[in-house]
Amino acid sequence: MSQAAGLFLVDEIMLVAIDENIDDGDIVALQDRLAEEVHANDAQGIVIDISALEIVDTFVGRIIAQLAGIGVLLDAPTYLVGMRPAVAMTLVELGMTLPSVRTARNLQHAVSRLRSGR
Amino acid sequence: MNRLPRLRGQLFERHEITVEKDIVRARQAVGRAMDGLGAKAIRKTRLVTAASEIFRNGLNYGGGAVALIHCDAGNRMVWVDCIDDGPGIEDMALALRDGYTSGTGLGRGLGGAKRLVDEFDIVSEPGVGTHVRLAGRA
Ligand SMILES: Nc1ncnc2c1ncn2[C@@H]1O[C@H](COP(=O)(O)OP(=O)(O)OP(=O)(O)O)[C@@H](O)[C@H]1O
Ligand SMILES: [Mg+2]
Numbered sequence: 001m002s003q004a005a006g007l008f009l010v011d012e013i014m015l016v017a018i019d020e021n022i023d024d025g026d027i028v029a030l031q032d033r034l035a036e037e038v039h040a041n042d043a044q045g046i047v048i049d050i051s052a053l054e055i056v057d058t059f060v061g062r063i064i065a066q067l068a069g070i071g072v073l074l075d076a077p078t079y080l081v082g083m084r085p086a087v088a089m090t091l092v093e094l095g096m097t098l099p100s101v102r103t104a105r106n107l108q109h110a111v112s113r114l115r116s117g118r
Numbered sequence: 119m120n121r122l123p124r125l126r127g128q129l130f131e132r133h134e135i136t137v138e139k140d141i142v143r144a145r146q147a148v149g150r151a152m153d154g155l156g157a158k159a160i161r162k163t164r165l166v167t168a169a170s171e172i173f174r175n176g177l178n179y180g181g182g183a184v185a186l187i188h189c190d191a192g193n194r195m196v197w198v199d200c201i202d203d204g205p206g207i208e209d210m211a212l213a214l215r216d217g218y219t220s221g222t223g224l225g226r227g228l229g230g231a232k233r234l235v236d237e238f239d240i241v242s243e244p245g246v247g248t249h250v251r252l253a254g255r256a
Binding site (some may be wrong): 020021023024025054055056057058059061062084085086087089090093094095096 | 138139142145146149159160162163164166167170171174216223224226227229230233234
């Protein structure tokens with residue numbers, strides 16, 4: 001996994017920034033690292049940043065769902081930030097509802113919601 | 119294989135899709151073609167997303183594919199062909215159904231792509247290959 005995704009700890013929250021070039025080979029390593037980091041740092045939540053993505057197809061949608069699944073398992077609420085309006089509309093048409101992911105308008109919103117525990 | 123008719127318009131770009139990075143390259147070219155026709159973000163996003171789905175299918179199931187992107191400036195349409203010589207699709211109705219996957223996907227790619235575009239065509243013959251055609255209005 002090179003620049004396919006960045007993992008940062010910001011104020012006890014794990015930030016995952018997904019890059020356009022993420023591919024099949026990156027996914028398992030990313031999931032493993034996310035699980036480890038959340039656990040090791042006792043992270044309060046996960047924020048997945050997709051602002052670098054011009055589109056989200058079913059492949060990336062599945063990655064987001066899997067990362068959020070780790071959040072559920074580790075009791076770390078997961079927020080998605082940086083979704084472009086056009087992307088939100090295409091996700092609906094792909095039938096990707098991403099039930100285990102909450103969306104926040106931006107990183108600050110996500111962080112303050114995680115802080116206030118909702 | 120039953121072939122789709124020749125495309126009108128200008129060939130914009132041709133991309134071989136043999137590794138995953140090629141999917142991104144080819145779909146970015148679709149985006150540039152839409153930009154060239156002055157497409158709004160939503161129209162561009164719809165076509166690029168649909169193209170990404172069929173390019174990934176062409177790689178994953180077709181064993182690699184060729185992407186042909188045509189611009190029809192007169193009709194303000196971008197056409198995307200994805201052609202592979204893989205195993206083909208035995209049961210087309212099943213493949214198009216939301217939720218059906220023969221692999222580990224969500225089975226939403228083909229049906230989703232069809233809903234996202236203005237024109238959708240697919241021909242496939244077992245043992246010969248698959249040709250998917252999409253078009254979006256800018
Ligand atoms: N180019 C192709 N060649 C052979 N079979 C194909 C091709 N494209 C699609 N298929 C078949 O059609 C099925 C449905 O495709 P679709 O894109 O809808 O779902 P998927 O690729 O399995 O999952 P998803 O796209 O949601 O990640 C595939 O599982 C595969 O069996
Ligand atoms: Mg697919």
